[in-house]
Amino acid sequence: MKSIMIIEDEKTLREELSVLLQNAGYETLCVTDYENVSKQMKASDADLILLDINLPGESGETLLQDFRKQSDTPVIMLTSRTTEIDEVLSMSYGADDYITKPNNPTILLLRISAVLKRSARPSAVQKYHDIEVSTVKGSLLRKDAEQILTKNEMIIFQLLLDRQGEIVTRDALMTALWDNDEFVNDNALSVNISRLRGKLAELGLPDAIETRKKQGYVLK
Amino acid sequence: MKFKDHLKDRLTAYLIYGISWVLVLIFMAAFRIPFQAIVIVSIILLLTVIAAELWGIWRKKSYYDKLLHCLDELDKKHLLFEMAEVPEFLDGRILYNVMQETNRSMCEHIAEYRRENKGFREYIELWVHEIKLPVAGLQLMCHNDGNTKYAEQLKQIDDYIENVLYYARSGNAEKDYIVGSVSLKRAFADIAIKNREQLQQRDITLRTEDLDNNVMTDGKWLGFILGQLMGNSMKYGATEITVTAEALPDKTVLHFWDNGIGIPENDLPYIFEKSFTGENGRTHRRSTGMGLYIVGKLCKKLGHSVAAKSVQGEFTEIVITFGKNDIYDVR
Numbered sequence: 001m002k003s004i005m006i007i008e009d010e011k012t013l014r015e016e017l018s019v020l021l022q023n024a025g026y027e028t029l030c031v032t033d034y035e036n037v038s039k040q041m042k043a044s045d046a047d048l049i050l051l052d053i054n055l056p057g058e059s060g061e062t063l064l065q066d067f068r069k070q071s072d073t074p075v076i077m078l079t080s081r082t083t084e085i086d087e088v089l090s091m092s093y094g095a096d097d098y099i100t101k102p103n104n105p106t107i108l109l110l111r112i113s114a115v116l117k118r119s120a121r122p123s124a125v126q127k128y129h130d131i132e133v134s135t136v137k138g139s140l141l142r143k144d145a146e147q148i149l150t151k152n153e154m155i156i157f158q159l160l161l162d163r164q165g166e167i168v169t170r171d172a173l174m175t176a177l178w179d180n181d182e183f184v185n186d187n188a189l190s191v192n193i194s195r196l197r198g199k200l201a202e203l204g205l206p207d208a209i210e211t212r213k214k215q216g217y218v219l220k
Numbered sequence: 221m222k223f224k225d226h227l228k229d230r231l232t233a234y235l236i237y238g239i240s241w242v243l244v245l246i247f248m249a250a251f252r253i254p255f256q257a258i259v260i261v262s263i264i265l266l267l268t269v270i271a272a273e274l275w276g277i278w279r280k281k282s283y284y285d286k287l288l289h290c291l292d293e294l295d296k297k298h299l300l301f302e303m304a305e306v307p308e309f310l311d312g313r314i315l316y317n318v319m320q321e322t323n324r325s326m327c328e329h330i331a332e333y334r335r336e337n338k339g340f341r342e343y344i345e346l347w348v349h350e351i352k353l354p355v356a357g358l359q360l361m362c363h364n365d366g367n368t369k370y371a372e373q374l375k376q377i378d379d380y381i382e383n384v385l386y387y388a389r390s391g392n393a394e395k396d397y398i399v400g401s402v403s404l405k406r407a408f409a410d411i412a413i414k415n416r417e418q419l420q421q422r423d424i425t426l427r428t429e430d431l432d433n434n435v436m437t438d439g440k441w442l443g444f445i446l447g448q449l450m451g452n453s454m455k456y457g458a459t460e461i462t463v464t465a466e467a468l469p470d471k472t473v474l475h476f477w478d479n480g481i482g483i484p485e486n487d488l489p490y491i492f493e494k495s496f497t498g499e500n501g502r503t504h505r506r507s508t509g510m511g512l513y514i515v516g517k518l519c520k521k522l523g524h525s526v527a528a529k530s531v532q533g534e535f536t537e538i539v540i541t542f543g544k545n546d547i548y549d550v551r
Contacts, residue, residue, distance in 0.1 A: 010353055010357070012354075012357045013353065013356060013357050013360065016357055016360035016361055016364055017360060019360075019364045020360055020363060020364055023364065054349075080348075080349050080350075080352035080353055080356065081349060082382075082385070082440055083396065083397075083440060084397060084398040084400070084438045084439050084440045084441070085396070085397075085398050087439070087440070088398055088400065101352055101353065101355075101356035102352055102355045102356035102358075102359045102374070102378055103356070103359075104359070104413065104414065105359065105360055105363035105364075106363075107413055107414075174416065174420075175413060175416070178409065178412055178413045178416055179409060179413060180409075181405060181408075181409050181428060181431075183412055183419075183425075183426035183427075183428075185420060185423070185425070186420060
């Protein structure tokens with residue numbers, strides 16, 4: 001399980017963020033003592049750090065600059081300041097992403113998983129059971145049988161695969177599609193999922209995607 | 221300063237000169253001074269008066285001509301007295317000092333307002349910053365509790381907060397934006413995701429074409445602008461929004477098209493004006509006339525041009541033109 005360190009001095013926000021991330025299947029580490037944030041950052045073995053910019057004492061930007069001298073752990077900056085200047089500055093200090101509060105929680109989760117994935121540098125070919133998933137070619141390969149997925153189907157399959165065994169909500173799928181400039185509606189999503197199911201069935205996995213009523217989908 | 225005006229101005233003085241000359245003539249005649257002497261004295265007097273007058277006219281004319289020329293050339297007229305020389309003649313000097321004094325007082329007055337205005341704007345920025353925290357908290361709570369009912373209201377609150385923020389920023393005399401290379405595709409997708417729930421509730425289809433262009437602008441500001449346009453499309457009954465970009469050699473033109481109720485032809489020239497709501501404003505209660513006004517101001521500050529085309533009942537199209545400036549293109 002990936003762990004995420006939350007550095008946010010607002011108690012409510014911190015707690016809610018922690019719940020959000022735990023629900024999404026991450027382990028969370030909340031910083032509650034704002035005396036030695038820098039030390040705590042360096043000491044933790046979190047896979048990703050969510051860092052607020054406005055902190056008591058040292059600002060998030062200073063902390064990030066300092067942290068980057070030692071570690072490459074991905075850092076996402078969180079802020080309610082919405083100026084391009086802040087963003088450009090944070091990115092130049094080595095932030096991996098920059099998210100303004102309030103932001104749609106689904107987008108936050110999407111960005112987190114994107115940053116984690118980037119830092120993990122997965123091989124171009126992923127495995128699902130004995131199917132080879134090639135994002136480059138956009139295809140699923142099992143022995144000799146190959147199924148070409150459309151862009152939408154690939155995005156959906158990729159997200160389900162990343163969270164294999166967990167429930168992925170329609171909301172999350174939709175957000176991921178829209179994030180890739182595929183502005184599909186509810187119907188189109190259903191159609192895409194049933195096509196994807198069909199293609200998986202062709203490869204001998206007819207019940208790979210399970211529907212959970214009112215919750216979402218699970219890739220088994 | 222015309223010669224005729226000057227003569228008119230000095231009319232009283234000439235009358236006095238005339239009367240004194242008549243008196244001198246009468247006295248000289250009374251003392252039986254020879255006619256030739258009277259003529260000579262008269263000529264001397266006349267020449268003296270003309271010389272004195274010409275000198276006076278020349279002195280003032282050369283000063284005022286310079287001053288008027290200066291005023292003409294000046295872009296900010298109120299800076300005239302920073303540029304003007306001190307006149308040599310007394311009445312000019314008095315007026316000059318008076319003007320200097322009033323000018324200074326006006327400057328102080330304006331500086332005070334500017335300070336107040338700046339303070340207010342800074343407070344707005346700070347306040348927006350603060351209010352966003354509880355909104356963010358509520359948004360997370362809604363999500364964590366699986367409650368979507370409040371999410372739309374929260375989104376609206378967030379939108380209104382953004383409006384205030386960008387209104388304050390649009391009026392700012394200082395430069396608080398960064399122009400950089402921004403992907404139109406990314407900017408549009410971000411705004412689309414932000415508004416996804418509302419768009420889907422209204423069953424609005426989004427289409428994009430040729431957005432693989434980068435434009436020189438401030439990403440956050442562009443996001444706000446696109447958000448406003450999308451908000452308008454939703455408010456005015458669109459079921460389809462099409463966004464396209466054309467890359468021309470010297471500029472990139474973004475077309476934001478929707479098939480909403482459109483804008484009446486009579487209202488079209490005024491839609492970027494402050495508080496203008498027009499006919500659509502009377503039929504749609506939530507028009508404030510601020511959205512497009514702020515959009516127009518932001519575009520102007522960023523150096524983009526913005527225009528609107530519409531046929532009532534058919535479509536509305538907002539066209540934003542981004543210049544391609546080599547100065548910005550540092551790579």
